[in-house]
Every structure is written in C-alpha cells, then in structure tokens.
Amino acid sequence: MKKNMVLLSLVAALGLSACDKPSTQETSNAAGSADKVYTVGVDNTYPPFEFTKDGQLIGIDVDLINAIAKNQGFTINIEQMDFSGIIPAMQAGMIDVGMGGMSITDKRKETVDFSEPYFAAGVSLVVADNNQDIASLDDLTGKKVVVKNGTVGASFADKNTEQYGYSIIQVSDSASMFQEVSNGTADALMEDYPVISYAIATGGLDLKTVGERLTGDDYGISVLKDKNDELLKMINDGLANLKESGEYETIMNTYLD
Missing domain, CATH: 3.40.190.10 (Periplasmic binding protein-like II)
Structure with missing residues (x-):
C-alpha cells in the first residue's frame, strides 16, 4: 500500500510538472521569428x-x-x-x-x-600577361580553357565549346584556375570581371583580361x-x-x- 501511495504521488508530481511546462512548439511560437x-x-x-x-x-x-x-x-x-x-x-x-x-x-x-x-558583373576572358595570341573568343580554336565549377563562366564556356573549338578544364576554386593559366596548363580562363580584376590588382598575378565582357550578369x-x-x-x-x-x-x- 505504501508503495502504491508513493507511486501515485510521483505520477501526480510529474503530471503537474508537465502541465506547468509548455511544449517545444508552444515555446517556439511564444519566442516568435526573432x-x-x-x-x-x-x-x-x-x-x-x-x-x-x-x-x-x-x-x-x-x-x-x-x-x-x-x-x-x-x-x-x-x-x-x-x-x-x-x-x-x-x-x-x-x-x-x-x-x-x-x-x-x-x-x-x-x-x-x-x-x-x-x-x-559579367564574365571576362583572361590570358597570361605575355600572351599575344588570344584577344577574343575567335582565337580559342584548339586551345584549353579552364573554368570554376558551377559558375556562369563555366556555363558560358560549355555552351560555346563547339562554336569556338576549345576544350575545357574544370577546377573547384579560383586560385587553381588562375594557376592553370599562369603555369601554361591552360591557355585562358573565364571569370567574373570584378573578381579577376581585383585578383590581378591585389594578387600580383601575371594575367590580363582581353576583349569585351562575354556576358552582362x-x-x-x-x-x-x-x-x-x-x-x-x-x-x-x-x-x-x-x-x-x-x-x-x-x-x-x-x-x-
């Protein structure tokens, strides 16, 4: 009997505690979007x-x-x-x-x-600073163009491969893309104008933009x-x-x- 009384008291206490504490959803609603x-x-x-x-x-x-x-x-x-x-x-x-x-x-x-x-913004065509052979998309036949995965530059390059006759190298970050052109593995890259302009101005890169912007994004x-x-x-x-x-x-x- 004593055990039963203790058990009933414990259940009652837990019940009161549950009634006093709002649910997670209620707490969330009370807090609001803040x-x-x-x-x-x-x-x-x-x-x-x-x-x-x-x-x-x-x-x-x-x-x-x-x-x-x-x-x-x-x-x-x-x-x-x-x-x-x-x-x-x-x-x-x-x-x-x-x-x-x-x-x-x-x-x-x-x-x-x-x-x-x-x-x-807008995408620019970029080559090594000492490159005198590439001045526009028309000069990319038989060349290698490096792009960064998932970018508008990559999309533009993919759509125009057949028309201009270049092959594509894909990398996952901008630094690798710049390096591919600097070390001669790729002949050109396609990158958003403000990004490449900033990188050339502040990073001492031996790169340059050529021609008009390829897109107007x-x-x-x-x-x-x-x-x-x-x-x-x-x-x-x-x-x-x-x-x-x-x-x-x-x-x-x-x-x-």
Whole structure:
C-alpha cells in the first residue's frame, strides 16, 4: 500500500510538472521569428566578395548580408563551402541563403528566388600577361580553357565549346584556375570581371583580361524557390535601406576603390 501511495504521488508530481511546462512548439511560437537563425552559404575563395584574411572571413557579400541582417533585425550564421555546393545545400535544407557572387540566371531561377540585383558583373576572358595570341573568343580554336565549377563562366564556356573549338578544364576554386593559366596548363580562363580584376590588382598575378565582357550578369542573393518569401522580403527591404542610407556604397568602396 505504501508503495502504491508513493507511486501515485510521483505520477501526480510529474503530471503537474508537465502541465506547468509548455511544449517545444508552444515555446517556439511564444519566442516568435526573432529567435530564428538563418544560415548563409558562401564561397570563401571569391575575393573581393568572400575571402579569408588573417584568419577572418571578409568581403563584399559578408559585409552586405551582415548589414542587411542588422537592418532587418534577424540573425545569421555564415557557412563556408564550394560555390557549386551552395544551391544543393539549400535544396537539402542545410542553408537558408546563398551568396558568393551568384549571377541571376534563368537556369538558377528554376531552383531559387533571387533578391533585387546588388552588383553588375559579367564574365571576362583572361590570358597570361605575355600572351599575344588570344584577344577574343575567335582565337580559342584548339586551345584549353579552364573554368570554376558551377559558375556562369563555366556555363558560358560549355555552351560555346563547339562554336569556338576549345576544350575545357574544370577546377573547384579560383586560385587553381588562375594557376592553370599562369603555369601554361591552360591557355585562358573565364571569370567574373570584378573578381579577376581585383585578383590581378591585389594578387600580383601575371594575367590580363582581353576583349569585351562575354556576358552582362547581375549578382543576387538567393533563397529556395517559393519557400522563403518572408526572408526574401527582408533581404530586399534591407538592401534598399542600405542603398538609401549610403551604407551600401561604403561597403562597395571598402573593397573596390
């Protein structure tokens, strides 16, 4: 009998405790969206948009998304990954936002929704500084062109291989792409104009851009298609506010002046 009384008392105590403590869902609802942390996927080998200096991740995209989050009152966590893995990571639910100098294309729009454009880019053809043989796409017949996986430059190169008669080498990061041309393994590369211009100006690369820009792309901030309308609105509102306040221009001038 004593054992039964103890057992009943214990059950009653547990019942009262359960009644006093809200469920996980109720706690989440009470906290609201302010407790939501959005994970942003970026490529950390894409200066001046993302790169590591003195062990710290910096760049236009890093400063921009942090400023947007602060302006709109939400919290972010930045994850570094290969550029080609950003959209797949978003599809797998590992990240909420994709950046990395991501050009707005019709193909990507099948999978993600883009913010308003925040940078006008475009792909350039790049050769070794001492190369006098290649001045345009017409000079690439029989040549080797190196590209970075998942980029607009890679897509452009793939679409135009047959027309201009070159072969393609694929690498996973910008540094390897630059090295392929510098050491003569490849004859040319295709890279976004602001990225290669910054790399040549600051990295002492023996490379040069030739001819006109091959494409006219805009960069955008991406979220999974039809899944994150509220977040996309906050990103667009924050971007507009930064442009109006002058903070956007300050961020750009930090890396591009």
